[in-house]
Amino acid sequence: MVAKFDxxxxNxxxxxxxxxxxxxIIANEDRLKRYFPKTLEQNLNPTLSQLFVEQKVKQFQNDEEFLFTLKHSETRALAGLIYIKELDWNTKQGEFAYCIGYNFEGQGLTSKAIDKLSQHAFSNLGLETLQIIAHKDNLxxxxxxxxTNFKWVKTLINEFTPIGEAPLDMELYELVSDSCKVSKT
Structure with missing residues (x-):
């Protein structure tokens, strides 16, 4: 286990x-189709999900991408998925992507998970900058x-193209580890 809260x-x-x-994925298909089309298409049935999990476990072990699950401790219900992706080990940077199940929305769980995983990324993974890229309408x-104290950096023009849509401008937010802030001053 990486962290626990409430x-x-x-994990x-x-x-x-x-x-x-x-x-x-199936229960949240409508919520995921715009911003998580690849995750959606790779998990449309149990066989595909098994292949997806095997790939993600291997990527995790090879420090290529980190996928975490957020589960209710007692029921073991899967509440959400959180990626640390787009890893650049030279600049020690990674990007968060996250989705929460419709029945867990509005409880502050994603914010708490991102806060815990930011601490983990800085302390245990050696990352120094974390990013969140979101569309302005994804409030x-x-x-x-x-x-979670990420700061707006800039608008990324035509950064993401949802399936069947025109390219979207996305907002870039960053969080820099405290150790980097101290060493830069």
Whole structure:
């Protein structure tokens, strides 16, 4: 386990997560289709989910991408998924991507998870800068960024193209580790 808060636990993805992820993706398909189309298409049935999990476990072990699950500690219900992706080990930078299940929305769970995983990324993974990239209309995601002390940096022009849509401008938020802030002053 990476972190625990309230009645929830954050864990690295593991081989036993395929069924829960498949069920989570199918139950939240409408919420995921715009910003998580690849995750959605890779988890449309249990066989695909098993392949997805195997790939993500391997990427985690190879420090290529980190996928974490957010589960209710008692029921083990999967509440959300949190990625640390787009890793650049030369600049010690990574990007968060996250989704929360519809039945767990509005409880502040994503903000708490991002806060815990930011601490983990700085202390245990050696990252120094974390990013969140969100569309200006995705108010929930922007709220997570601001609530967890990420600072708006700039608008990224034509940064993301949802399936069947025109390219979207996205907002870039960053959080720099305290140790970097101290060493730069």
């Amino acid at each position: 009645a929830f636990a954050i 690295p993805i593991h081989d036993g997560d395929a069924w829960k992820i498949c069920n989570f 929930s995601s922007i709220k997570v960024a601001l609530k």
